[in-house]
Amino acid sequence: MIDTIQACDLVIFGAKGDLAQRKLLPALYKLEEYKKIHPDTRIIASGRADWTRKEYIKIAKTAIKKFLTQEINENIWNKFSARLYFLNVDIFKELCFIELKKILNQTKSIIIYYCAVPPSVFSTIFKRLGQINLNLFPARIIIEKPLGVCLKTCKAINDQISKYFLESQIFRIDHYLGKESILNLISLRFANSLFFNSWNNKIIDHVQITISEQVGIENRWNYFDKMGQTKDMVQNHLLQILTIIAMDPPKNISSTSIQNEKIKILRALKTINSENINIKTVRGQYTEGNIQGKKVSSYLEEKGANVKSQTETFVCIKVDLKNDQWFGVPFYLRTGKRLAEKYSEIVIVFKKMPINLFKNNNYNLSQNKLIIRLDPNENIQIDFLKKISGLNEIYQLKNEKIQSNLFTKTNSKKIDAYERLLLAAMKGDQSCFVCREETEEAWKWIDPIIEAWKNSKENTLKLYAAGTWGPQNADDIIMKDGRYWHKFH
Numbered sequence: 062m063i064d065t066i067q068a069c070d071l072v073i074f075g076a077k078g079d080l081a082q083r084k085l086l087p088a089l090y091k092l093e094e095y096k097k098i099h100p101d102t103r104i105i106a107s108g109r110a111d112w113t114r115k116e117y118i119k120i121a122k123t124a125i126k127k128f129l130t131q132e133i134n135e136n137i138w139n140k141f142s143a144r145l146y147f148l149n150v151d152i153f154k155e156l157c158f159i160e161l162k163k164i165l166n167q168t169k170s171i172i173i174y175y176c177a178v179p180p181s182v183f184s185t186i187f188k189r190l191g192q193i194n195l196n197l198f199p200a201r202i203i204i205e206k207p208l209g210v211c212l213k214t215c216k217a218i219n220d221q222i223s224k225y226f227l228e229s230q231i232f233r234i235d236h237y238l239g240k241e242s243i244l245n246l247i248s249l250r251f252a253n254s255l256f257f258n259s260w261n262n263k264i265i266d267h268v269q270i271t272i273s274e275q276v277g278i279e280n281r282w283n284y285f286d287k288m289g290q291t292k293d294m295v296q297n298h299l300l301q302i303l304t305i306i307a308m309d310p311p312k313n314i315s316s317t318s319i320q321n322e323k324i325k326i327l328r329a330l331k332t333i334n335s336e337n338i339n340i341k342t343v344r345g346q347y348t349e350g351n352i353q354g355k356k357v358s359s360y361l362e363e364k365g366a367n368v369k370s371q372t373e374t375f376v377c378i379k380v381d382l383k384n385d386q387w388f389g390v391p392f393y394l395r396t397g398k399r400l401a402e403k404y405s406e407i408v409i410v411f412k413k414m415p416i417n418l419f420k421n422n423n424y425n426l427s428q429n430k431l432i433i434r435l436d437p438n439e440n441i442q443i444d445f446l447k448k449i450s451g452l453n454e455i456y457q458l459k460n461e462k463i464q465s466n467l468f469t470k471t472n473s474k475k476i477d478a479y480e481r482l483l484l485a486a487m488k489g490d491q492s493c494f495v496c497r498e499e500t501e502e503a504w505k506w507i508d509p510i511i512e513a514w515k516n517s518k519e520n521t522l523k524l525y526a527a528g529t530w531g532p533q534n535a536d537d538i539i540m541k542d543g544r545y546w547h548k549f550h
């Protein structure tokens with residue numbers, strides 16, 4: 062693994078936007094606090110605003126104060142703010158890039174471009190940088206999801222970027238890959254024989270992956286309505302998690318070996334199309350309801366809504382894999398907005414015990430579960446049965462849990478995914494990033510699902526009240542297999 066912190070000129074396109082202010086600035090400040098940034102690294106924020114450097118520094122401080130969950134330390138701030146610069150850049154103006162080139166330190170620093178701008182302007186950035194040789198190795202470029210809205214548009218972005226940058230220079234972010242719990246999944250699987258030897262269809266019964274949100278559209282109706290929950294969440298986050306659970310052991314822990322194994326899993330996903338869409342998927346849209354005791358409006362009554370929208374805010378998919386290791390082990394995915402709780406977790410459910418020595422006591426032996434909680438608190442839990450201690454009947458059993466918090470008191474620094482990913486980009490470590498083929502293979506699997514919904518003669522959109530767990534059909538999809546969703550508690 063690469064572990065060198067290099068001097069960088071980090072150029073942020075879109076410095077005024079939500080991502081830059083809410084995520085990138087607080088994450089960079091935290092990296093300063095952890096002393097992870099090279100002393101000569103500079104942060105060159107850019108945008109169409111006409112700010113002076115002094116004005117930008119003030120704006121950055123306000124953003125960090127607003128979005129960081131701790132007080133700003135003035136000593137750290139002084140060090141951090143000395144790195145901040147602002148340059149007026151309108152991506153459509155060639156001259157702005159010539160000005161940018163003048164201030165970059167190409168000889169001493171690695172130049173990293175962070176495209177915190179709408180994907181519609183990505184190609185102009187790539188081209189402008191290419192035209193004046195600002196694209197040349199060792200420069201790096203970071204882009205964010207969504208990478209297109211279908212295979213064709215994703216390929217177009219990948220083609221545009223690859224005209225100017227090598228794959229080794231491109232860092233595609235899926236911020237779930239920067240989460241402690243997701244990285245721990247790799248350690249858990251490949252550093253423990255207990256799990257390594259149990260990770261197959263002889264021992265595992267099925268897998269559940271849930272990303273449940275309580276928020277609605279948050280004034281992003283226009284963006285979201287073109288996407289829907291499947292393209293916005295399943296194509297990237299849920300499929301990325303699935304690949305990490307299902308992949309074979311990589312040759313080593315290099316980014317290429319891990320990505321190669323993940324690609325094999327994406328290729329092994331069984332197609333869902335018009336023939337099986339109704340038995341494999343459920344899509345829903347929220348109506349009005351209650352979230353934490355407060356009345357909330359329906360999707361169609363959100364600000365800016367088109368009242369005829371058929372876009373899904375909830376999706377549940379039963380995924381099967383066509384490889385030997387996972388034959389007969391379904392992966393149930395579900396994600397939605399305005400659900401009962403905000404939480405994300407992976408549940409690995411092990412097969413039932415083949416024998417029951419306790420049946421005389423009427424025990425129905427519950428299945429063991431390995432639960433990896435991603436949100437709200439990142440932890441790992443194992444559910445098992447144990448004897449009740451004491452002088453009771455000798456073999457009285459009860460359900461027990463062992464839990465390991467990933468951020469304990471002794472290691473209390475809760476690392477945000479963006480902190481980890483920005484640091485990895487500064488080190489040139491691509492292991493928590495997504496490669497071209499992964500993005501395209503994921504769309505290859507998603508596109509027929511979207512197509513099948515569009516062509517279905519039945520209305521596939523089921524309504525659910527805000528504050529519930531989605532349409533009843535999402536329970537049916539798992540219950541008809543004799544299984545049930547793990548309850549959040």
Ligand SMILES: NC(=O)c1ccc[n+]([C@@H]2O[C@H](COP(=O)([O-])OP(=O)(O)OC[C@H]3O[C@@H](n4cnc5c(N)ncnc54)[C@H](OP(=O)(O)O)[C@@H]3O)[C@@H](O)[C@H]2O)c1
Pocket residue numbers: 074075076077078079080081084108109110150151152153176177178179180182205206207
């Ligand atoms: N926000 C998130 O949490 C999040 C999460 C995942 C992915 N993303 C992705 O990250 C990117 C940025 O998202 P965002 O939420 O930050 O969007 P945003 O709030 O709309 O900000 C976009 C920024 O891009 C700038 N911009 C647009 N056209 C420009 C041009 N021609 N020249 C210079 N600057 C231009 C805007 O500048 P003006 O202020 O001058 O208009 C604005 O500052 C998008 O690709 C989004 O899909 C965001």
